[in-house]
Structures are given as C-alpha cells and as structure tokens.
Amino acid sequence: MPSLTFIGLGLYDERGISLHGLDRAKAADMVLLENYTNVMPGLNLESLKRLIGREIRLVGRREVEDGRWILEAASRGEVALLVAGDPFVATTHVDLRLRAVRRGIRVEVVNAPSIISVAPGAVGLQNYKFGRSATITFPEPLSLVPYETLRINRGLGLHTLFFLDLRVEEGRFMDASEAIRLLLEMESQQRGGVVPDDTLMVVLARAGSPSQLVQAGRAVVLKDLDFGPPPHSLIVPGRLHFMEAEALVLIAGAEEGLVRGCL
C-alpha cells in the first residue's frame, strides 16, 4: 500500500534499528537514508544494505526539504525513510510528514532512541528535572538563546540539555569544549551570573556508542579538554537530588565537593 514510513536508526550504528524497523524496511518498495540532520558515528552503509537486503538511496537536505519526488514515490508505493536518532525530532521530518498527510499518503513511524531521552539516563540525571533544551550554534553571529534558556532553567533549579550545532554536509561538528567556551563568552558579555567559571557541567560524547564518554567537571576545566570525535552534547545540571549527585560522581567522575554544592 502506498505509504511513507519514517524509521529511526538510533544513535550509533545500523544495529540500533528495531526489529519492527527492519521488518518495515525489508517490506518497502524503496529505501531512503536521510543523512544530514544527525551523525551516527558507527554507521556502515554496506552493512545496513546487507541487513535490509536491498539498495539504499541517500537523500540530502535539498531533496528532503523539497520533498516532491519522495512524496511522489510514496504515493505510488511503500517508501521507507531511514533517519538517524528518532524521527520527528528534526523539524524537516515533521514538515515532510505534514505534506504527506495533506496529500492523503499514509504515514507510519518506527521509533528509535533519541539523544533527548538517552542523555539524562547516560549521565545519571532524572529526565523530569530537565527544563527546556536548546541548541548551541556556531557563532555566526553568537546567539544568546542558550544563555537565556539556561538562565530560566537554573532559576527554576532545572537541568539543561544542549544540542550542539552540526553541519553534516560540511563535516562541521561543534565539540563540547567549544560549546562551553561560547557559554562562558555569553556570560562575559551579559554578566548575568548564569555561567560562573566553576559551573558544574557534564559532557556527553558519542552517546549510545561503545566509545561513549561522560565527563563532569567545572566549566573552566572542561573548556580546554578534548572529548574525541562527534557527536557531543552538553548538560548543565540544576539542583541535584542526592542520587543524581552520587551518579555524577560514580558515572561521570565529578569531584564530590563540586556536586555537593548543587544539592
């Protein structure tokens, strides 16, 4: 039956797909892989083709944003669109979905892990204590949205998850140390007392991969460290429950004195 099925691949490699997702991809008439909204550090296209047992056509930003031939194909047969992470976290997927619905095309979704739910658990923080999240973008020019988001969340005692800018097609990925330097730069411009040098931060690199790295520490120390290949995320904790504080010590290597100040 003509349809467009969004299938999440998760965070790391082709084996992050669920059994449902694999079933649906195998049954599709055409399999597409959108590879620009996110980066999956372990993805091997040949291995993914072998798993699904068919050719996979890569689609870039322009083809997804334009969407016309994809929707045309989905109005004639079953199209599976594989995406990194979970579908519909990226606005461009929501837009494509709405256009499909308007054309009367059946839309289905097979979910996969997203950094949104994985990040809190990976570092040992409780998801319901996170406020709004934000993206730290390359400073062209410097956007203060992350600073304002942090100001509000910290005022409420909430944690903040920052996504870091990435431009997969250009091979540019912001690393966590650059993101921290940008937050400190915003502080020195705004002087709101939101990001003192010794702010407790948690870097999460390559979430969900075998080389996942979790490192908690003071902003002024973390800003000069190298956390390896992308993708990176950054968390700035608010007030900590004692179990969260313990988790940051045991899982993220935080100094006890530093987390104690956030209880």
Next chain:
Amino acid sequence: MPSLTFIGLGLYDERGISLHGLDRAKAADMVLLENYTNVMPGLNLESLKRLIGREIRLVGRREVEDGRWILEAASRGEVALLVAGDPFVATTHVDLRLRAVRRGIRVEVVNAPSIISVAPGAVGLQNYKFGRSATITFPEPLSLVPYETLRINRGLGLHTLFFLDLRVEEGRFMDASEAIRLLLEMESQQRGGVVPDDTLMVVLARAGSPSQLVQAGRAVVLKDLDFGPPPHSLIVPGRLHFMEAEALVLIAGAEEGLVRGCL
C-alpha cells in the same frame, strides 16, 4: 565477562528491541525481564523467549529494589535486564546501576525509544519547546505538582508532557480523561487560571503501537471521552509555532479555531 546490561524494549512489543539489544540478550548467561515500571501493550513473553532463544525470568518491584541477588548474579556472569521503554528513565534502574558500579560490576546499556522523545513527535510538537514534565498521580491525596509544573511552563509559553500514574502490579492505569479531570479539579481548588475548561490538550494513547491514538481538543470535552486501553499520556501545549498548530489539526484532529488561539 561478569556484567549487568540494561536493555530497552521500547514502547509496544518485543519487536521494539534493537538488533544490538537482541545480540546482547542472546549472549547473556541470564535474561531477566522487569515488568512493573511500565506497560507494553503488545508484549508477548513467549514470543520474546523465542526471539532470544532462552528462558526469561520475570523480576518484580521487590527484587529490583532489593537488587541483591541480581547483583550477585551479575558479579558471576553476564546478566541482561530487559526493561520497558528506555532504561534509566525509572529511578529504580539508576539506583540498581549505581549499586552495580559501586560493587565494581561492569554496566552496559542498550537504548530503546522512550515516551519522553516519542510523545512530542507523535503529536507533531517540537521537543525543544517542552518545559519540565511531571506525573499525574492517583489522588491519594491529590498532588499539586502537576498544576505547579503547568503553571510555570505555561507562563514561559512551553509545552508540558504528563506521565500518568500506573501500578502495573495492581493492574491500575490512570487514563487520560481521569488525568484531565484531576487537572480541572486542581484548577477549581487553586483558581490560578492555569487550566480553564477550554484549555487545548492532546491525549496520546498507546504511543508507538499500531493502535496509537492522538486526539487534541478542549479539556472539558476530552475529560469525558474513552481513549481505550493503557498506557495514556497527556500533553498541554503552550504557545504554538504555526507548523505545530498545523500538525495538531492534521494529526490530532484539533479544531482550527482552538489552535489558532495558541499561536
């Protein structure tokens, strides 16, 4: 190697497990299924056993909270603990993990979709516009935490995701209409103007399942509807981006006039 691997099963049935998760479960010396923190409406234990190719031992709340024999087993061999949704969303998993780390047991994680990331996408709202989430609990007695959370988020123009109380072992699941009635009751007690009768709300029932239902409407209308079997979630949108408003009309059946008031 002795280890404790938390493996997420996702939201619906046994085929929500990722290929990585299946690999790890097959390789384990012992496979446990924790079946009390969440409900998976389509889960078939026999089918899961066949997939993994071995016996699965069910573990209840007391065994996980006590944790001793599980940690004992994980210090002698590879233990796979299957959980609904994504691991570490439930505090009890974080606690078990920290005790394992303290005992020097290797802990690994295989992620799966969680309602946290699935819910925004399922109803067409943008994840970064959600504030803090909260749980609406059975009124024994009535907790005002959801009301206060909503007051803060709405003041900031943010969306709010509510998890609804469930007691799997007692077979009790709060449905979305009861949750809405409780929010309206909080409003009539507090009179803060946070939940007027015509508040736009979005019910998400059986997220990620073939019978997933998404229904947007006025609180006073939704509170009397039957959304079918559990689990249910509830979203109260804040200010809407035009694409979100369009999504609520197209995906969730919202009246145009109602969403227009939230732009």
